[in-house]
Amino acid sequence: MAQNDIIAEVGGQSVFRRHHIKADGRDLRLYGYSAHELPVVAEMDDDVAKGGELRWHPFRREWNVYAAHRQNRTFKPSAADDPLAPTKPGGAATEIPFEDFEVAVFGNKFTSLHPEAPAPTTPPSTETDRAFGACDVVVYTADQTGDLHSVGQDRRRLLLAAWVDRYEALFSEGCRFVMPFESRGEEVGVTLHHPHGQIYAFGKVPHVHQLMAEAYADGFSLETSLPTWSDYVVAEAGNVAAFCPPFARFPYETWVTSRRRVAGPWDFSEEEADGFAALLGDMTRRYDTFFGRDTAYMLTLHASPVGSEDSFHFTAQFYPILRAPGRVKFLASVEQGTGVFTVDVMPETAARTLRDQ
Template identity: 50%
Template sequence: MQTRKSGRARDYYRRDHAKPDGRQLYLYGYSPHEGEAGPEFDDPVSSRSEMRFHPLRQDWSIFSPHRQNRTFKPSKAANPLAPATPGGAITEIPFTAFELAVFGNRFPSLHPHAPVPPQSPWQSRPATGDAEVIVFSSEDDGSLATLGQDRRVLLIEALIDRYQHHFDAGAAYVLPFENRGEAVGVTLHHPHGQIYVFPVIPEPQARAERAFAQGYDLEADRQSWGEDFAIAQSGGIHAYCPPFTRFPYEVWLSAESRAPGPWALSREEVEGLAEMMGEVVARYDRLFDQPMPYMMSFQAAPRETCGQFQFTVQFYPLMRSAGRLKYLAGVEQATGVFTVDVDPATAAHALRDAT
């Protein structure tokens, strides 16, 4: 099935394709997608994950032993995120061309039909939800900085579409994210991200929701910090290093308007967000003259929200200086109290100069 969609910034097309193993593939593009599917994976996909509650931390963990067998650093010829080639290896996208693709993870940590765990002495629940992969491009290299503005806007439109789909299906929280670089643990280097769909609101996001409900105003705070922490801005979207960052060179993006998620941004703001996502990654790569490993996430409101939530995109880079990675030390792992080696105002100054 193929439908034309009206996005926040631009119209696009979405083609829905059912995989033989029961998963769904969604192809997003500015033009209708053409072509017949080639060979596909048809092995059963495991749904046997469960969530267990930590009584001291008061949060949940996901247990998914089947993920031990997930794809690990495949050769270029066996890249599962590449478009299909006649006579080549089977890939997740069984078409010879595409613009942007989203599909259910073949090794999911969360699954719509996760079974009820067996009776146990600990508190557990089914790991219902979803885990999707979002492939930014058919090209096997590149980054948010090099994709181009059109593709970054399409990426945001696709994420908004996935938010709407999963919230309509009853998800409590949706987290799109990207891991970049082997230092973060990336095992597939094709430009891509993931979307985790949770049946509960994770504790950090629940705390953020409570803070906004109690009156915290991020935009007013950002304005009060002044220009020392600012990096760049476009279309009402600002890039900055908050004074309370936990990672060296951590950057946040947020809108001047009170938007709970990307679905509430204006056309101008979507364009600005796309531009700033590329700009931040480009500045990261220029900072130490090498690709910066980082974790990036969309921090939007839960499905049930107070209405005061303020959406951010947050980048956590893993380098503190040229050739030196930021490792999480024992005190940080044990307490959650981070030690930050670079003052955020200094980090913002360095990123402003990385042009």
Template identity: 55%
Template sequence: MRHHPLRGEWNVYAAHRQNRTFKPATAEDPLAPTRPGGPTTEIPFDDFELAVFENKFAAFHPSADNASDLAGSACEPASGACEVVVYSPEPTGSLFTIGQDRRNLLIAALLDRYEALFGAGLDYVLPFENRGDEVGVTLNHPHGQIYGFKRIPAVQQRAIDAFAAGFDLSSEIMTAMPDFGIGEEGGIAAFVPRFARFPYETWLAPRARREGPWECTDEELESLAYWLGEITRRYDSLFQRPAATMMAFHAAPRSGSANYHFTIQFYPLLRAKGHVKYLASVEQHTGTFTVDVMPESAAVQLREIGRHA
């Protein structure tokens, strides 16, 4: 890892990832079960419900090599963890199509990994999913990932600081509902944030403040599982194709955080059917996003899809 002195961020250098597996044929799917007479995959079973294992092309590793010695630049080993979470033995599908029982199992598995990775001394854990060619997905088999960070990433640290300074997400949700709301089930609100950076950006959050999913009630966890599938379904319906999205769990760090409020955030990479939301010069160089769809309009469209399901 090398520190960027002007951005105050740490970048990870993992040159071995350059030649990672890219869009293999179905017969060579490394996330499929290992069938009798077939190729040996990453999963040494002929069937499974859910699989979690270490990423072969990891950016972070618990026994990372010592950092390079660059004069005048801060460097350190890229210590941490990178895991793959395979949702199903089937080669196609989504968080919606795998069904509620398997989504509940996914949530249970993530709770286990939070406990294990925090227990290993990692300061921040980020479960996430990349979906779609526009996001750069290299394996089409439905799966997510988990990164365990030795350092809290800069974006997450800014959120931690904002909550500690008094930002109240429960009040924000109350203010945003119903105009920016998509729906509510079991104490979990699904809504388009009034300050969304992506067209059709959607957040899931408990109405009551929770530091992470580990503090959620059974009813809230059941509802989180439901909304993971339902938001995926609505995006696919809105864009009339498997929608390119970046989804991640934003929870408190290992040591906890004052006033922190857990969210799951979806960032679609499409702004309309057949139109990609490109992150071009202004967004990339300044962090100032230009959003092509008003958040209140996005919320209306996503609500309407639910009514016509």
């Protein structure tokens, strides 16, 4: 019988986690509202990378990851060859060797970061280090189509429980910063269309999040700023707000956060967890309604790095890659060369537009 652990309670329902070690040694975790007891149908057993290496950029003052093996990652397979679908009897083995599941999380076969990342072997022409960390793939549903709106509130709450479970595990394994994210749409480089996201866990805190942590430590407070930004609020649910920050860099950029400061989603009350999950779906719907299509966006979750929990304020941030229906927002020479963004839509206008959807 499969080993299932209860890891959380969501709205009076237990959340179960089944841990399975794949034939190639990678971990697979299945999350659901009922214990997962299905037998293995068939397993993939391919070679698996153990990360790349880090190199220091002396001018940007940041570490970047170099992982040449990712050039060979899966690229736009047909629906029949979907590696994130469940494995069916008589069919080809996929990443999930079971006939059905609710939410699945497994180690990325083409990982950039790995707990057993090797020491760099390149010539010491710049400062280098091991690419310690982890990269997970998070599959939202066994269905081959869907999004954060269509999967429904129960599935979003289950996804949130899975994220929190992985935050706790990855921090306990020595990672310093953990970021769940979703890339949606071919404009942002999506090569697998099955509804899914990823989690990157870093051994070093990225430069952007060092700056965020410093800003919070120096006294900036979303908790006190939000009440003054009423013109920028798009929607609210359960003491959680979705808003277009007045300093947004992308047209129609939206952040989702609790009005009460929390370091990460592990600190949410039941009401806040419900509100946060609901707004993830609501913002996806609003974007798709306004742009008239499945909106290409990047969604990133920014929880506290290790050591900044006393001041950091958790946010989820949507960055749409569209500036109007039918028009892509390209990051062109000025933005790429200077880091200074030119924003085509005033954030207060974006908030008003999205409120009407």
